[in-house]
Amino acid sequence: MSDNEIPEVERIKRDSRHLRGTIAQGLLDTRTGGISDADKALLKFHGSYQQDDRDLRDERRRQKLEPDHQFMVRARLAGGVLTTQQWLAFDELATKYSSGSLRITTRQTFQLHGVQKQNLKKVIAGISQLQASTIAACGDVNRNVMSSANPFESPVHAEVTEDARRISAHLSPQTGAYHEIWLDKELIAGGETETEPIYGKVYMPRKFKIAIAIPPRNDTDVLSNDLGFIAIVENGVLKGYNLSVGGGMAYTFGNSNTFPRVADVVGYLPKEKIVEAAEAVLVFQRDHGNRSDRKNARLKYTIEKYGLDYFKSELLRTHKIELEVAKTYQFETQGDLYGWKQGVDGYWHYTLFVEGGKLTDLKGITTKTAVREIAQIHDGSFILTGNQNLVIAQVSQANKAKIEAILRKHQVVESNSISRLRQHSIACAALPYCGLSFAEAERYLPTVVDKIDVILKQLGLFEEPISIRMTGCPNGCGRPFLGEIALVGRAPGKYNLYLGASFRGDRLNKLYKEMLNEEEILSSLEALLTDYAQNRSDNERFGDFVIRKEYVKAVHHATEFHH
Ligand code: SF4
Numbered sequence: 001m002s003d004n005e006i007p008e009v010e011r012i013k014r015d016s017r018h019l020r021g022t023i024a025q026g027l028l029d030t031r032t033g034g035i036s037d038a039d040k041a042l043l044k045f046h047g048s049y050q051q052d053d054r055d056l057r058d059e060r061r062r063q064k065l066e067p068d069h070q071f072m073v074r075a076r077l078a079g080g081v082l083t084t085q086q087w088l089a090f091d092e093l094a095t096k097y098s099s100g101s102l103r104i105t106t107r108q109t110f111q112l113h114g115v116q117k118q119n120l121k122k123v124i125a126g127i128s129q130l131q132a133s134t135i136a137a138c139g140d141v142n143r144n145v146m147s148s149a150n151p152f153e154s155p156v157h158a159e160v161t162e163d164a165r166r167i168s169a170h171l172s173p174q175t176g177a178y179h180e181i182w183l184d185k186e187l188i189a190g191g192e193t194e195t196e197p198i199y200g201k202v203y204m205p206r207k208f209k210i211a212i213a214i215p216p217r218n219d220t221d222v223l224s225n226d227l228g229f230i231a232i233v234e235n236g237v238l239k240g241y242n243l244s245v246g247g248g249m250a251y252t253f254g255n256s257n258t259f260p261r262v263a264d265v266v267g268y269l270p271k272e273k274i275v276e277a278a279e280a281v282l283v284f285q286r287d288h289g290n291r292s293d294r295k296n297a298r299l300k301y302t303i304e305k306y307g308l309d310y311f312k313s314e315l316l317r318t319h320k321i322e323l324e325v326a327k328t329y330q331f332e333t334q335g336d337l338y339g340w341k342q343g344v345d346g347y348w349h350y351t352l353f354v355e356g357g358k359l360t361d362l363k364g365i366t367t368k369t370a371v372r373e374i375a376q377i378h379d380g381s382f383i384l385t386g387n388q389n390l391v392i393a394q395v396s397q398a399n400k401a402k403i404e405a406i407l408r409k410h411q412v413v414e415s416n417s418i419s420r421l422r423q424h425s426i427a428c429a430a431l432p433y434c435g436l437s438f439a440e441a442e443r444y445l446p447t448v449v450d451k452i453d454v455i456l457k458q459l460g461l462f463e464e465p466i467s468i469r470m471t472g473c474p475n476g477c478g479r480p481f482l483g484e485i486a487l488v489g490r491a492p493g494k495y496n497l498y499l500g501a502s503f504r505g506d507r508l509n510k511l512y513k514e515m516l517n518e519e520e521i522l523s524s525l526e527a528l529l530t531d532y533a534q535n536r537s538d539n540e541r542f543g544d545f546v547i548r549k550e551y552v553k554a555v556h557h558a559t560e561f562h563h
Contacts, residue, residue, distance in 0.1 A: 005292075006291075007291065007292060007293075007294065009041055009140075009294065010202055010291055012038045012041045012042065013041075013042075013140065013201070013202045013203050014201050014202050016038075016042050017177070018173075018175035018176075018177055018196060018201070019042050019045045019046065019173070019175050019177040019178070020042075020175075020177045020180070020181070021036075021038055021039045021042040022036065022038070022039055023035065023039045023042060023043060023046070023177075023181055024180070024181050026039045027117060027120065027121060027181075030118075032066060032069070033066065033068070033069035033070070033116065033117050034050055034066070034067075034069035034117070035050060035117070042139075043071075044138040044139035044140075045135070045136060045138070045139030045140070045141060045173065045203070046124065046134060046135060046139075046177075046178060046181070046182070047073060047074050047075065047076065047124065047133070047134025047135060047136070047137035047138055048071050048072060048073045048074070048115075048120065048124065048134065048138070049071065049072045049138060050069060050070075050071055051069075051070055051071065051072055051113070051433045051434065051435055052067035052068050052069050052070060052433075052435070053067075053068040053070060053114070053432050053433065054431055054432045054433070054435075054437075055431070055432040056068045056432075069117065070113070070114045070115060070116060070433070071115040071116070071117065071120050072111055072112065072113050072115070072433060073098075073111065073112045073115050073120070073123050073124060073127070073134060074105065074109060074110070074111040074112075074134060074137035074138055074144075075090070075109045075110045075111070075127050075132050075133070075134055075137060075144075076109065076132065076133045076134060076135060076136060076137045076143075076144050076168065076172075077108065077109045077110070077132055077144060077384065078144060078145045078147070078161075078164045078165045078167075078168035078169075079108060079145070079146070079147040079151065079161040079164040079165060079383070080108025080109060080146070080147075080149065080383050080384035080385065080386075081151060081161060081381055081382075081383050082132075082381065082382045082383070082384070083381060083382075084375040084376075084378050084379070084380075084381070084382070085130070086130045086131070086132060086382075087371070087372075087375040087382050088372065088375050088376070089126065089129075089130050090102060090110055090112075090127075090130070091368070091371075091372050091375070093112065093122075093123050093126045093127065094110075094112050096119075097112070097115050097116070097119040097122060097123050098112035098113055098114045098115050098123070099112075099113045099114030100114075100360070101113075101358050101359060101360040101368065102358075102359040102368060103357050103358050103359070103429065104354055104357035104358075104359070104384045104385075104388045104389070104390065105144075105357060105384075105388070105477075106357070106386060106387070106388055106426060106428070106477060106478055106479060107143060107144045107146055107209070107386065108144060108146050108147075108149075108220075108383075108384045108385065108386050109137065109144045109384060110384070111137075111429070113429070113433045114433070121181075121182055124182040125182050125183055128182060128183055133172075133178075135172060135173060135178045136171075136172055136173055138207075139203070139207070140203045140204040140205065140206055140207060140208075141171075141173055141199065141203055141204055141207070141208065142167075142168075142171040142172075142204075142208045142209075142210060142278075142282060143207055143208065143209050143210075144168070145164040145165075145167050145168040145171075145210045145211070145212075146164065146210070146211035146212065146220040146222075146225075146386050147160050147161050147163070147164035147211070147212040147213075147220065148160060148212065148213050148214040148217060148219055148220060148231075149219055149336065149351075149383050149384075149385040149386065149391055150349055150383050150391050150393055151383070151393075152343060152345075152347065152349065152380075152381065152393045152394050153341075153343060153349065154236070154343075154344065155236070156214060156231065156233050156236065156237070156238045157214060159238045159271075160212050160214055160231055160238065163212065163229070163271070163274050163275075164210075164212055166274075166275050167210060167274065167275055167278045170275050170278070170279065171198065171210075171278060171279065171282060173196060173199060173203070174195070174196050174197065174198075175196060198279060198282065198283070198286075199286070200286070202291070204282070204285065204286055204289065205285070205286070205289030205290060205291045205294075205297040205298075206289065206294060206297035206298050207298070208226050208227070208282055208285060208299065209224075209225040209226050209227070209247075209248075210225055210226065210227045210228070210229075210278060211224075211225040211228050211229075211386070212228070212229040212230075212231065212241070213228070213229075213230055213231065213331070214231040214233065215230060215231065215233075215329040215330055215331050215332075216330055216331055216332040216333070217331070217332070217333055217334075217337075218331040218332075218333065218334050218504055218505040218506070219333075219334060219335065219336055219385060219386050219387060220386040221334055221386065221479050221482050221505045222244065222247075222263075222505070223244055223247045223262045223263040223265075223482075223505055223506055224247045224248065224249050224260075224262070224263070224476075224479050224482055224505070225244075225247045225248075225263065226245065226246070226247060226248060226263075226281075226285065226298060226299040226300070227243070227244070227245055227263075227278060227281045227282070227299070228243070228244035228245075228247060228263050229241035229242070229243060229244075229274060230242040230243075230244065230265065230329055232268065232327045232329065238271055239270070239271065240268055240269055240270040240271045240273075240327075241268070241269060241271065241274055242265050242267070242268050242326045242327055242329060243265070243266055243267055243268070243269060243277060243281075243323060243326075244263035244264060244265045244266065245263055245264060245266055245281060245299060245303055245308075245311065246261055246263050246264055246299055246300040246302075246303035246304070247261055247262055247263030247300065248260060248261050248298045248299070248300040248476070249475075249476025249477075249479050249480065249481050249482070250298070250474060250475045250476040251474050251476075251561075252295055252474065253474055253490070255295065256562045257295070257296060258295050258296065259300075259558045259559070259561045259562060260476060260481035260508055260558065260561060261300040261304075261508075261558035262482075262506060262507065262508055262558070263300075264303070264308060265326050266308055266311070266312065266323060266326065267312070267323025267324055267325065267326050268323060268324045268325065268326050268327050269321065269323055269324065273321060276319055276321060277315070277319070277321050279319065280314075280315045280318055280319035280321045281299075281315070283318055283319070284299075284302075284311060284314050284315065284318070285299045285302055288302050288305075288306060288314075289301075289302050290302065290305075300558070304558075331504040331505060331506060332504060333465075333503060333504065334387070334424070334467060334482065334503065334504065334505040335387060335423065335424050335465065335467070336351050336385050336387050336389050336391075336423075337351055338351045338352075338353055338389075338415035338416070338423060339351060339414075339415055339416065340400070343394075346397070347380065347393075347394045347395060347396065348395040348396075348397070348400050349391055349392070349393045349394070349395065350391065350392045350395060350403065351385070351389055351390070351391050351415070352367075352371075352389060352390045352391070352392065352407075352412065352415075353389055353413060353414075353415040353418065353422075353423060354367070354388055354389050354390050355413070355422070355425070355445075355446055356388065356425075356426075356427040356441075356442035356443075356445060356446065357388030357389075357427075357442070358442060359371060359390075364411055365410065365411045365412065365413065366410040366411070366412075367410065367412050367413075369410060370406050370407055370409070370410035370412050371390065371392075373406045373410075374392060374403050374406050374407075377399060377402055377403075377406075378392065378395065378399060378403070379394075379396065379399070380392070380393050380394025380395055380396075381393045381394055387424075387426060388426060419449070419452075419453045419456050419457075419462045419463075420462070420463055420464055420465040420466065421449065421452060421453070421456060421461075421464070421465075421466045421467075421468055422446075422449045422453065423465070424465055424466060424467040424468065425445060425449055425467075425468045425469070425470075426467075426468075426469045426470075426478045426479065426483070427441040427442040427444075427445040427469070427470045427471070427478055428441045428442065428470070428471040428472060428477040428478035429441070429442055429472075429477070430442055430443070430471065430472030430473075430489065431443065431472060434472060434473075436472070436473050436475055437472030437473050437489060438472055438473050438489040438490055438491055438492070438494075439472050439473075439489025439490065439491060439492055439493065439494065439495060440472065440489070440492075441470045441471050441472045441478065441489065442470075444470070445468075445470040445487075448470070448487070448518065448521065448522075449468070451518075451522055452468075452522070452525060452529075455522070455525065455526050455529055456529065459529055459530060459532075459533040460533060461529060461532070461533055464542070465503065465541075466484050466485065466503075466541075466542045466543075467482075467483045467484045467485070467501070467503060467543075468483055468484070468485040468486070468487075469482070469483030469485070469486045469487070470486070470487040470488075470489075470495070471486075471487075471488050471489065472489040473488070473489055474488050480498065480509075481498065481501065481508045481509055481561075482501045482505050482508065482509070483498070483501055483509060484499070484500070484501050484502075484503060484509070484541065484542045484543035484546075485497070485498075485499060485509075485525065485542070486498040486499075486501070486509055487521065490514070490515050491515070493517055493518070494515045494516065494517060495515075495516055495521060496511055496513070496514050496515065496516070497511075497512045497513045497514075497516055497521060497524060497525075498510060498511055498512060498552075499512045499528070499543070499546045499551055499552045500512075500543050500546050500547050500551070500552040500553075500554060500555070501543050502541070502543050502544065503541045503542075503543055503544075507543070507554065507555060507556070508555040508558070508561055509543070509552070509555070510552040510553060510554075510555050510560075510561060511552075512524070512546075512551060512552050528546060528551065529542075531545075531549065532545050532546075535549070
């Protein structure tokens with residue numbers, strides 16, 4: 001391929017001297033709040049996106065000012081586990097240098113929005129000093145590795161979280177650029193002779209996502225990931241994992257060559273092989289993924305192109321990974337278990353509902369301050385869940401009442417006071433910061449749910465678990481196509497409504513109606529929910545009901561998503 005035929009991002013990566021580019025120089029340029037386009041692409045690998053406040057865009061344009069450039073910073077926290085000291089430090093960084101809120105993402109990590117260029121280095125260096133990192137939290141690399149929440153729930157959970165950490169460490173980029181740029185470890189020029197043993201010079205064709213789940217809970221939506229591991233436990237002992245490949249949520253409106261996909265479960269491997277298997281699958285995608293069209297570059301398209309037999313033969317050829325027949329397993333829910341639960345060791349664990357993953361102090365509900373106060377007395381851990389919630393883990397009997405008192409004092413919403421639909425809601429960050437968003441999500445979903453709640457109460461469905469997800473575009477950050485109800489932004493105030501995903505995270509939903517405004521969303525849902533309240537079978541989930549009643553067809557394979 002001639003240089004002109006190579007897509008720009010591939011050239012930027014290739015010529016970046018292992019992700020250095022001119023980021024260090026760009027940070028020092030005080031004439032602009034932004035950085036160059038090439039550095040923007042490279043910065044993602046360091047865990048940050050350049051964004052701008054879209055609420056201010058028109059006004060700044062009128063005033064002939066450049067956009068209000070700001071940076072999003074995302075941490076890499078395998079399995080979402082934090083110490084109390086780390087929590088307090090993230091809280092301080094968010095308060096000092098970002099828009100103020102702490103946001104829990106759908107991949108068990110934090111992201112801070114609204115960081116100014118002059119503070120970017122302080123924030124990334126600050127996170128690095130916490131025995132955490134931001135490296136590879138974004139970019140064409142393996143992202144934050146997810147695992148079923150709460151390693152303190154059982155020895156199996158602990159082992160699985162440790163496996164997530166080992167995969168994360170093994171697949172982290174090795175470039176010295178991160179230390180040089182953010183931690184002043186010199187060698188900005190000349191460091192390019194180092195190698196990236198796994199990634200090479202051009203890294204991955206696109207992002208690569210890995211998650212682990214422990215049945216019967218699928219709280220990581222494991223099948224939405226490029227690579228998934230489903231824990232196989234016998235008599236309380238972790239034996240190994242079923243391996244799943246080719247999941248992914250994003251598609252592009254109007255482009256039927258793009259589609260969300262639920263991963264295929266392709267086989268089983270013993271526990272000891274998990275890191276090697278992760279590397280083998282990543283290497284397969286590195287070498288076979290489409291590098292000429294980023295919209296068709298994820299592993300799901302590679303699997304569709306080459307087929308599973310060839311994929312398995314490559315695992316054997318490159319890494320001697322031979323998969324056994326997949327073991328039987330059963331998922332029951334994608335959701336989190338809210339409230340207090342006592343572990344076998346006597347410690348308590350509290351799962352706190354965090355709407356849209358946003359910890360703030362607003363309207364008299366001071367959740368961010370409450371968790372800060374808890375962190376000051378808590379001697380256990382915190383765990384961020386894949387559903388944007390927070391587990392306060394390893395609480396001693398003595399601290400349980402104190403924590404309850406803090407939550408009450410700050411009027412923190414108790415999960416048992418809200419609808420089960422709200423408990424199972426997810427929203428992506430969307431406006432005002434995400435440059436790809438067509439419509440609101442995290443700022444708007446709570447209002448929509450308020451209105452759906454009225455309908456649910458009238459119909460006696462307030463206690464019925466139904467999952468709902470909203471995103472500002474079809475890129476899939478909030479895993480919308482695995483929601484029993486999904487609202488995906490098409491234009492300001494207009495959404496596509498998708499229905500029919502399973503509550504277990506193993507079947508996609510399908511487009512029901514397009515370009516709905518709020519009134520149309522509510523009237524559509526009212527009709528569907530009324531039918532559901534009157535005609536559902538025993539224990540029938542909403543996602544299954546709309547298929548039985550033929551509101552939408554079941555999507556058994558990604559190719560059926562559009563047809
Ligand atoms: Fe932005 Fe779209 Fe992702 Fe939402 S789903 S955060 S709008 S890219």
